[in-house]
Amino acid sequence: MGTMTWNQQVVKKNNKALVLQLVMEKGSLSRADIAQVSGLNKTTVSSLVNELLAEELIYESGPGESSGGRRPVILHFNKNAGYAIGIDIGVNYVLCVLTDLKGNIVVEKNQAVNRTPYSTIMSIVQTMIQSLMEEMPHSRYGIIGIGIGVPGIVNKEGSILLAPNLGWTNIQLKEDLARLFKVPVIIENEANAGAVGEQQFGAGQDYQNIIYISAGIGIGVGIILNQELYQGKNGFSGEMGHMVIDMNGKRCNCGSSGCWEAYASEHALLEMADQDVDTLESLIQSAESGNQVAQSLFENIGRYLGFGINNIINTFNPDQVIIGNRLALAQEWIEQPIQTTIQNHTLAYHQNEMQLNFSKLGKYSTALGVTAFVVDNFIKGEEKIS
Amino acid sequence: MGTMTWNQQVVKKNNKALVLQLVMEKGSLSRADIAQVSGLNKTTVSSLVNELLAEELIYESGPGESSGGRRPVILHFNKNAGYAIGIDIGVNYVLCVLTDLKGNIVVEKNQAVNRTPYSTIMSIVQTMIQSLMEEMPHSRYGIIGIGIGVPGIVNKEGSILLAPNLGWTNIQLKEDLARLFKVPVIIENEANAGAVGEQQFGAGQDYQNIIYISAGIGIGVGIILNQELYQGKNGFSGEMGHMVIDMNGKRCNCGSSGCWEAYASEHALLEMADQDVDTLESLIQSAESGNQVAQSLFENIGRYLGFGINNIINTFNPDQVIIGNRLALAQEWIEQPIQTTIQNHTLAYHQNEMQLNFSKLGKYSTALGVTAFVVDNFIKGEEKIS
DNA sequence: CTTTGTTTGTCTATTGAATAAACAAAGATT
DNA sequence: AATCTTTGTTTATTCAATAGACAAACAAAG
Numbered sequence: 001m002g003t004m005t006w007n008q009q010v011v012k013k014n015n016k017a018l019v020l021q022l023v024m025e026k027g028s029l030s031r032a033d034i035a036q037v038s039g040l041n042k043t044t045v046s047s048l049v050n051e052l053l054a055e056e057l058i059y060e061s062g063p064g065e066s067s068g069g070r071r072p073v074i075l076h077f078n079k080n081a082g083y084a085i086g087i088d089i090g091v092n093y094v095l096c097v098l099t100d101l102k103g104n105i106v107v108e109k110n111q112a113v114n115r116t117p118y119s120t121i122m123s124i125v126q127t128m129i130q131s132l133m134e135e136m137p138h139s140r141y142g143i144i145g146i147g148i149g150v151p152g153i154v155n156k157e158g159s160i161l162l163a164p165n166l167g168w169t170n171i172q173l174k175e176d177l178a179r180l181f182k183v184p185v186i187i188e189n190e191a192n193a194g195a196v197g198e199q200q201f202g203a204g205q206d207y208q209n210i211i212y213i214s215a216g217i218g219i220g221v222g223i224i225l226n227q228e229l230y231q232g233k234n235g236f237s238g239e240m241g242h243m244v245i246d247m248n249g250k251r252c253n254c255g256s257s258g259c260w261e262a263y264a265s266e267h268a269l270l271e272m273a274d275q276d277v278d279t280l281e282s283l284i285q286s287a288e289s290g291n292q293v294a295q296s297l298f299e300n301i302g303r304y305l306g307f308g309i310n311n312i313i314n315t316f317n318p319d320q321v322i323i324g325n326r327l328a329l330a331q332e333w334i335e336q337p338i339q340t341t342i343q344n345h346t347l348a349y350h351q352n353e354m355q356l357n358f359s360k361l362g363k364y365s366t367a368l369g370v371t372a373f374v375v376d377n378f379i380k381g382e383e384k385i386s
Numbered sequence: 387m388g389t390m391t392w393n394q395q396v397v398k399k400n401n402k403a404l405v406l407q408l409v410m411e412k413g414s415l416s417r418a419d420i421a422q423v424s425g426l427n428k429t430t431v432s433s434l435v436n437e438l439l440a441e442e443l444i445y446e447s448g449p450g451e452s453s454g455g456r457r458p459v460i461l462h463f464n465k466n467a468g469y470a471i472g473i474d475i476g477v478n479y480v481l482c483v484l485t486d487l488k489g490n491i492v493v494e495k496n497q498a499v500n501r502t503p504y505s506t507i508m509s510i511v512q513t514m515i516q517s518l519m520e521e522m523p524h525s526r527y528g529i530i531g532i533g534i535g536v537p538g539i540v541n542k543e544g545s546i547l548l549a550p551n552l553g554w555t556n557i558q559l560k561e562d563l564a565r566l567f568k569v570p571v572i573i574e575n576e577a578n579a580g581a582v583g584e585q586q587f588g589a590g591q592d593y594q595n596i597i598y599i600s601a602g603i604g605i606g607v608g609i610i611l612n613q614e615l616y617q618g619k620n621g622f623s624g625e626m627g628h629m630v631i632d633m634n635g636k637r638c639n640c641g642s643s644g645c646w647e648a649y650a651s652e653h654a655l656l657e658m659a660d661q662d663v664d665t666l667e668s669l670i671q672s673a674e675s676g677n678q679v680a681q682s683l684f685e686n687i688g689r690y691l692g693f694g695i696n697n698i699i700n701t702f703n704p705d706q707v708i709i710g711n712r713l714a715l716a717q718e719w720i721e722q723p724i725q726t727t728i729q730n731h732t733l734a735y736h737q738n739e740m741q742l743n744f745s746k747l748g749k750y751s752t753a754l755g756v757t758a759f760v761v762d763n764f765i766k767g768e769e770k771i772s
Numbered sequence: 773c774t775t776t777g778t779t780t781g782t783c784t785a786t787t788g789a790a791t792a793a794a795c796a797a798a799g800a801t802t
Numbered sequence: 803a804a805t806c807t808t809t810g811t812t813t814a815t816t817c818a819a820t821a822g823a824c825a826a827a828c829a830a831a832g
Contacts, residue, residue, distance in 0.1 A: 069779025232703025317618025455808020
């Protein structure tokens with residue numbers, strides 16, 4: 001079980017995946033280039049490339065520039081070999097995207113919702129998927145899978161154990177959708193998905209160890225270590241919103257007290273604000289129009305975020321911390337206080353070269369993250385077909 | 387570089403390592419057993435076993451029990467094929483062990499020290515190594531390497547950047563020793579080493595994701611995820627002693643304030659105690675003889691430890707948390723308050739099946755941890771020789 | 773325009789690993 | 803004594819990577 005055995009098929013599969021990955025990343029290169037950067041023999045590369053051509057995962061274009069000899073045949077990744085569906089289920093919206101294999105959004109649907117019983121959301125999701133499938137261009141592999149991000153605790157088997165803000169417990173969304181659409185379905189926690197999204201398509205593309213902070217109503221964290229999502233024993237990692245940053249602090253609705261998200265979330269922000277301000281957007285507008293109260297509110301939130309990030313840096317020594325979800329909208333107002341807090345509290349060695357960035361994908365982090373899962377699965381599982 | 391290519395040699399190396407690992411773990415089994423549990427072909431196993439026999443890493447003993455057919459030849463791991471040296475450099479001691487390849491201590495030396503300039507420690511270490519080598523039994527491979535655990539920040543290249551309690555900065559201990567003894571040398575942070583020690587030989591043998599808390603003068607944390615030590619970008623991970631658990635808390639000598647180790651370390655304990663009590667041991671004795679003040683001191687320390695552990699659980703969703711180093715001596719007095727704090731603060735889902743244990747190796751965690759590194763390196767690098 | 777050298781990609785033969793099948797050895801069961 | 807089981811080896815086969823030869827396509831120098 002735990003013991004993995006190795007054989008030639010594994011070697012081939014991995015080398016093929018390596019070749020494909022190189023074509024995906026570099027965009028366009030020749031067989032000779034692949035042989036050089038991968039260290040594989042020219043013959044091996046040629047053979048693997050030919051298989052990938054037959055599977056239509058890559059294609060050849062006209063000859064490229066000669067560098068003093070025969071002109072190379074340029075290879076490209078066929079990003080339209082299939083399409084992935086990514087769905088972000090939020091507290092008051094469902095966002096649905098159809099992407100090609102490089103994560104480009106082809107079709108997009110966004111629907112506001114006000115109540116979130118499972119049956120309601122399920123039928124919305126179902127309709128959206130069907131309509132996306134109708135608009136999908138023709139392709140060799142069609143829909144390669146559906147990925148879903150939810151604000152809640154998801155175990156490794158894909159069951160949604162608890163999504164407090166949706167009022168869900170023990171939901172088998174994965175099985176329900178797989179039965180309906182007969183494609184692979186992946187369910188992930190919204191923060192984990194966001195982390196993968198930023199890693200693959202957003203701000204984190206050049207980093208190995210990334211901590212993605214999803215700062216919304218609550219705070220969740222997606223942890224990418226050595227390029228791979230870390231999920232913990234049961235898949236519950238990253239519930240850092242309930243990390244205690246003030247032992248004697250105020251009560252959190254999780255039952256504990258002094259939790260990070262009781263201070264540094266959108267919920268906390270609105271709680272601190274005047275009664276009449278009821279959205280993050282309006283507070284940002286206030287700050288932009290010079291309202292000092294709003295500005296200092298953001299400064300506080302930034303400071304609070306900074307404390308948690310200090311803990312993250314001391315714990316993980318990451319390459320990069322990315323701040324995403326709703327509060328990233330307030331980047332202009334919170335970035336400086338966060339940086340200041342880190343400088344005042346974090347060990348100098350740890351600050352070294354650590355990047356603090358904000359989400360590049362904005363509201364798409366989660367949806368694109370789950371499509372990344374789907375694409376990854378497809379690429380890695382593909383070889384079974386040939 | 388980042389791109390790893392695969393070939394038959396890699397396959398063989400991994401399968402051979404797998405076979406060896408099975409023999410190491412199960413203690414004694416036949417070729418047929420290996421074939422069955424590994425899924426490898428009988429022929430493949432036979433061939434790999436024969437190579438391992440030639441390398442004297444395993445040996446055959448007389449035939450075992452028949453289960454209705456020919457009696458199997460039983461294989462054993464040759465734990466005496468070589469020996470590893472593990473050294474734990476503390477603030478007031480140097481502990482040195484010589485172990486066989488299964489981590490059994492063969493010879494042990496412990497020396498108290500009162501001042502810690504590098505030159506002093508270096509000459510002590512050197513003498514101890516030499517004397518260990520003289521007492522070492524004869525073996526095929528002799529000394530396979532030296533591992534050293536230090537209370538400080540070690541980068542991935544093995545340079546000791548900062549060891550505040552020793553007064554060291556930028557020490558090249560690894561190179562100095564490698565030059566002297568011409569064997570592989572590994573330097574690790576004391577908490578990381580302790581984590582690996584407990585994982586391989588101690589309390590953590592059956593767990594995948596282990597967080598080892600080294601609670602001594604300060605607090606350091608060793609992080610093992612998916613069976614592998616996580617070191618972070620530069621090797622600085624696990625400095626959780628400086629995780630903030632009280633934003634408005636007391637000053638820490640790191641420059642920040644509210645750090646976990648300002649509340650939950652041995653240093654913090656002694657600070658809270660009466661002026662005349664100056665060792666952990668005497669405080670434990672007080673508590674055992676019924677002194678209520680001492681008992682409530684430990685209760686507080688336990689509570690404070692619990693807050694940090696709460697953060698750890700919510701962050702990592704680990705299989706197991708191990709408490710080691712000095713404060714583990716007070717297990718009897720701190721275990722219950724820790725458990726209570728966790729129960730009161732940590733999300734129910736995360737507590738699920740999570741194990742809280744205390745160090746099994748006691749003062750040997752770090753020393754055995756670094757020998758585990760050495761042995762691991764030896765086993766995995768061994769195939770080059772054949 | 774010819775010659776030379778270079779780069780690209782394929783073809784052919786070889787190597788090295790895992791594997792399947794046959795087989796021999798050793799023992800249990802009837 | 804005959805038969806079945808289990809263990810481990812021998813033999814032949816398969817499959818992927820590789821080295822080396824080679825052909826095609828091109829640049830640069832004479």
